[in-house]
Amino acid sequence: MWQWFRKLGNFVLxxxxxxxxxxxxxxxxxxxxxxxxxxPATRPGLDSVLxxxxxxxxxxxxxxxxxxxxxxxxxxPATRPGLxxxxxxxxxxxxxxYRKRESLFTYREREFYKALMEEVGNEYQVFAKVRxxxxxxxxxxxxxxxxxxxxxxxxxxxxxxCNKVSHQPLMAIELDDSSHDKYDRRESDQFKSRLFSEVGxxxxxxxxxxxxxxxxxxxxxxxxxxxxQSAADR
Numbered sequence: 153m154w155q156w157f158r159k160l161g162n163f164v165l166x167x168x169x170x171x172x173x174x175x176x177x178x179x180x181x182x183x184x185x186x187x188x189x190x191x192p193a194t195r196p197g198l199d200s201v202l203x204x205x206x207x208x209x210x211x212x213x214x215x216x217x218x219x220x221x222x223x224x225x226x227x228x229p230a231t232r233p234g235l236x237x238x239x240x241x242x243x244x245x246x247x248x249x250y251r252k253r254e255s256l257f258t259y260r261e262r263e264f265y266k267a268l269m270e271e272v273g274n275e276y277q278v279f280a281k282v283r284x285x286x287x288x289x290x291x292x293x294x295x296x297x298x299x300x301x302x303x304x305x306x307x308x309x310x311x312x313x314c315n316k317v318s319h320q321p322l323m324a325i326e327l328d329d330s331s332h333d334k335y336d337r338r339e340s341d342q343f344k345s346r347l348f349s350e351v352g353x354x355x356x357x358x359x360x361x362x363x364x365x366x367x368x369x370x371x372x373x374x375x376x377x378x379x380x381q382s383a384a385d386r
Contacts, residue, residue, distance in 0.1 A: 256280060260360050261310065264327055264369075268311065271370030276313040276322065283308045284344075287321040288351055304347070307340060309355075313373070323354040323376060354379075 257265060257280070269278060284304040294300055309324040326344070331337055341357075348355040356376045358369070 260329070261327060264358070264360070264364065265311070267364045267369050268325070268373075271367065272313070272373050275316075276373075277316045277319060279312045279314065281308055281310065282312040282324075284347070287312065288347065288353075303343060307344065309344070321353060323356060323373065324348065325356045325358060325373075327360050328357050329360040 255262065261280075265278075265280060272278070284307045285301075288304050290297070290301050290304070310327045311325040312321055313323040313325070314321050324344075326341070328341075345355060354376050356372060358372065
């Protein structure tokens with residue numbers, strides 16, 4: 153009979169657990185420690201029922217009513233000032249501020265320019281950082297005229313060698329460093345190669361170096377000039 157009542161009590165308590173969302177912990181009662189029943193203050197009827205089953209079956213009932221939990225607070229990641237922020241707000245009314253560069257050349261360009269002038273400065277007029285549109289022009293009206301014009305207006309060559317008297321463009325020199333391995337630079341280099349071939353100008357590419365052996369730059373310039381002249385005489 154006792155086993156039957158205990159099974160019945162367990163069944164009823166599980167039923168209340170599922171119905172009311174409470175946690176029921178079954179532990180056998182001991183003579184030395186009477187079972188403690190903690191019931192929610194808001195459910196007096198349930199308290200009486202569970203106390204009855206407690207006395208009947210000698211079990212301990214702990215109430216853990218399920219209550220809706222507040223959604224976890226999401227904190228915005230801390231911002232790190234100065235990263236990804238423009239120097240001026242997008243809607244700023246401050247006028248643009250310009251600064252003068254310390255030099256027209258980078259260190260590598262300056263070292264090459266000095267070596268170039270020492271070797272061919274007496275033969276050619278040397279100009280630096282010349283825009284393509286200053287010595288090449290668009291001679292027709294193709295589709296997307298603005299795009300093709302921008303191709304020569306927005307690109308330049310590092311050095312341009314001209315006739316000392318007439319200033320006729322004769323050869324351009326491009327200093328190539330590791331940045332020319334990037335996709336956009338390769339694309340620009342390919343355009344310049346096609347352009348110079350089309351307009352009949354020589355283009356000499358020289359790899360940037362720490363220093364340039366004496367006579368090496370002049371040798372390459374003269375060789376390129378003779379190569380182009382031989383092709384024109386054929």
